[in-house]
Amino acid sequence: MNRRQLQKLGVPPDCVAAAIDALQTAAAQDKGMGLKGKRAKQLIVDVVADPESFRDDPIWGRLVTALSNDHAPTPQEP
Numbered sequence: 001m002n003r004r005q006l007q008k009l010g011v012p013p014d015c016v017a018a019a020i021d022a023l024q025t026a027a028a029q030d031k032g033m034g035l036k037g038k039r040a041k042q043l044i045v046d047v048v049a050d051p052e053s054f055r056d057d058p059i060w061g062r063l064v065t066a067l068s069n070d071h072a073p074t075p076q077e078p
Contacts, residue, residue: 001020001044003016005041009045010048011048012070015067015070017066018066018067019044019063021062021063023044025059026059029059043060047067048067051063051064052064
């Protein structure tokens with residue numbers, strides 16, 4: 001999956017690298033269970049929609065952290 005495809009699935013631009021890393025890790029560790037196509041897309045959509053459900057996951061946790069940091073409010077000066 002490329003950057004554009006991930007962004008269409010709702011992954012913020014700053015989180016794409018973490019999403020790609022998670023997909024590659026899942027495939028490399030053979031935990032992807034055929035992680036490609038529709039299954040991969042649905043998993044990305046699920047993580048973006050409900051990141052807290054994946055927070056402690058060893059593969060998807062980094063993406064959840066990136067998503068949390070991306071949505072964190074920016075500090076404003078007084």
